[in-house]
Amino acid sequence: MLNRLSTILRGGLAAFILALALAAAPEAARAQGSVNPTAQSVKEQQLLDALKPGAAITGRVTIPNAQAASLIQPGRDWRAFNQETLPRIGAVALLGMLALLVGFYMLRGRIRIDAGASTMRILRFGSVERVTHWLTATSFLVLALTGINVTFGKTILAPVMGPEAFAAWAGFAKLTHNFVGFAFMLGVVLTFLVWIKDNIPDSTDLGWFAAGGGLLGKGHPPAKRFNGGQKIVFWSVVVGGFFLALSGWHLLFPTQEGIADVQWHATIHGTVAYLMMALILGHIYIGSVGMEGAFDAMGSGEVDLNWAKEHHSLWVEQEMARKGTPAIIGSAQPAE
Amino acid sequence: MARMKFLCDADRCIECNACVTACKNEHEVPWGINRRRVVTLNDGKPGERSVSMACMHCTDAPCASVCPVNCFYTTADAVVLHSKDLCIGCGYCFYACPFGAPQYPKTANFGSRGKMDKCTYCAGGPEADGSPAELEKYGRNRLAEGKLPLCAEMCSTKALLAGDGDIIAQIYKERVAKRGYGSGAWGWKVAYKETIAI
Numbered sequence A: 001m002l003n004r005l006s007t008i009l010r011g012g013l014a015a016f017i018l019a020l021a022l023a024a025a026p027e028a029a030r031a032q033g034s035v036n037p038t039a040q041s042v043k044e045q046q047l048l049d050a051l052k053p054g055a056a057i058t059g060r061v062t063i064p065n066a067q068a069a070s071l072i073q074p075g076r077d078w079r080a081f082n083q084e085t086l087p088r089i090g091a092v093a094l095l096g097m098l099a100l101l102v103g104f105y106m107l108r109g110r111i112r113i114d115a116g117a118s119t120m121r122i123l124r125f126g127s128v129e130r131v132t133h134w135l136t137a138t139s140f141l142v143l144a145l146t147g148i149n150v151t152f153g154k155t156i157l158a159p160v161m162g163p164e165a166f167a168a169w170a171g172f173a174k175l176t177h178n179f180v181g182f183a184f185m186l187g188v189v190l191t192f193l194v195w196i197k198d199n200i201p202d203s204t205d206l207g208w209f210a211a212g213g214g215l216l217g218k219g220h221p222p223a224k225r226f227n228g229g230q231k232i233v234f235w236s237v238v239v240g241g242f243f244l245a246l247s248g249w250h251l252l253f254p255t256q257e258g259i260a261d262v263q264w265h266a267t268i269h270g271t272v273a274y275l276m277m278a279l280i281l282g283h284i285y286i287g288s289v290g291m292e293g294a295f296d297a298m299g300s301g302e303v304d305l306n307w308a309k310e311h312h313s314l315w316v317e318q319e320m321a322r323k324g325t326p327a328i329i330g331s332a333q334p335a336e
Numbered sequence B: 001m002a003r004m005k006f007l008c009d010a011d012r013c014i015e016c017n018a019c020v021t022a023c024k025n026e027h028e029v030p031w032g033i034n035r036r037r038v039v040t041l042n043d044g045k046p047g048e049r050s051v052s053m054a055c056m057h058c059t060d061a062p063c064a065s066v067c068p069v070n071c072f073y074t075t076a077d078a079v080v081l082h083s084k085d086l087c088i089g090c091g092y093c094f095y096a097c098p099f100g101a102p103q104y105p106k107t108a109n110f111g112s113r114g115k116m117d118k119c120t121y122c123a124g125g126p127e128a129d130g131s132p133a134e135l136e137k138y139g140r141n142r143l144a145e146g147k148l149p150l151c152a153e154m155c156s157t158k159a160l161l162a163g164d165g166d167i168i169a170q171i172y173k174e175r176v177a178k179r180g181y182g183s184g185a186w187g188w189k190v191a192y193k194e195t196i197a198i
């Protein structure tokens, strides 16, 4: 009897505890929710920690400007690149190349035509080719100078000109950079079309490089219409020009993409620009003061036959075989 | 001198956009330019928070660093301002700004994006304080009149705080201590390289 009673009691007690526990479970959950309303709230630090490089903390905005939805762009890498790395790249590339060229000039001097000037000339570049060259060259120079102004103007020019005059010039330079960009794009496309056939690398280039390109070693290694060095310039202009145009285009329409993309395009644009300027400095040197007779090729279009035989032996042979005498201008006899 | 800062208490902001409207009205900001905006994070999810954001007037401001014509200057109150006469509209400050604060009249960069416009902390520009030229280019100069930025002054929930950094940090700290939670001083670490311990 007593036993039975205790069993009932025990069973009742268990049921009571169970009921309590069941009732308490949602109660506990509710209590927790009201104590800390930010238990699930977004925290800045969590969002910053979760970001991938270049990403931003982004939400929703009620204005049409989608870029405004990006709340915090934590990276300051582009600022460091644009204000420290790029000026360093630019200074090293430009001053380094200049020093190299001055050193080379002092060691090697002007490269002369070994056989002396001939009385005969040969047509090297026709008018279409020269227009293509000078379109690309002048637009490149203008873009380089106005681009350098963006990077270095405030450090070099602004202290001399004063802030107002410098800002007026910088505004004009920026306008010029944007317009002339299209001339340069056209120039690069024409360069590619006009000269691609003469710029496919082949085995003569290997020999040319092995012999130091006639710059470092003695004598003149054989070369076709363009030697290995010129092919490097050609491909750099085509590939570098392509990337400059592509990144420049993106910089003209910066609201079409996220900030990380614009920063990336500005990074590419600046870096490629200074590398190309250094290369072109070398190109300008060898086409003018560095080598006797070289400028004529893009000046009048006709070069000294002896120069051509020394620097582009295989091309001269080919021209003679193809065209015969009409390719040669002037007489075989000395004038006097 | 004070070191002026903004602080948005996201646990209080109700995304009413009154700060945005007040700013646009006070400074006659043209259509398409928003000096201040409210961004809602985790929209529609539990724990959603809204943050009112404008130029934070950064310490060692990235915009000033990258500007190719050096047109930024920092006032004695640590407010970051710029000269619209010098700006060439290149857009670089926008690329460098962590908060997307600089705004432009034009979306394309061809030629120029126009004179950059951004939050002035209601402190105008380089022109004489309160002059018509300043009003036209930069909006009202409330700071010169001894008033704080309008957005913060009229915020109904007092989520948006403006004023000396130490004082608003103290207010925020007390709030957090009293109510027991806080989602952080949004943007402070990036803008001021410091945060408020809560």
Ligand code: HEM
Binding pocket: A082, A086, A140, A143, A144, A146, A147, A148, A150, A151, A152, A174, A175, A177, A178, A180, A181, A182, A184, A185, A244, A245, A246, A247, A248, A249, A251, A252, A266, A269, A270, A273, A274, A276, A277, B090, B109
């Ligand atoms: C192909 C067409 C090109 C276009 C569309 C273009 C466009 C741009 C744009 C939009 C900018 C940003 C600054 C501004 O708004 O003015 C820029 C900067 C710059 N560009 Fe170009 N560009 C082109 C070609 C070139 C070339 C050929 C060079 C030089 C060899 C060059 C050198 C630079 C440099 C150095 C900067 C400044 C980089 C910096 O400091 O951040 N660009 N360009």
Ligand code: SF4
Binding pocket: B054, B055, B056, B057, B058, B061, B062, B063, B064, B080, B096, B097, B098, B099, B100, B101, B102, B118, B191
């Ligand atoms: S928030 Fe942007 S615009 Fe304002 S000071 Fe900082 S970097 Fe400059």
Ligand code: SF4
Binding pocket: B063, B066, B067, B068, B069, B070, B071, B082, B086, B087, B088, B089, B090, B091, B092, B093, B094, B102, B116
């Ligand atoms: S848009 Fe104006 S303020 Fe901004 S970096 Fe360019 S010149 Fe400077």
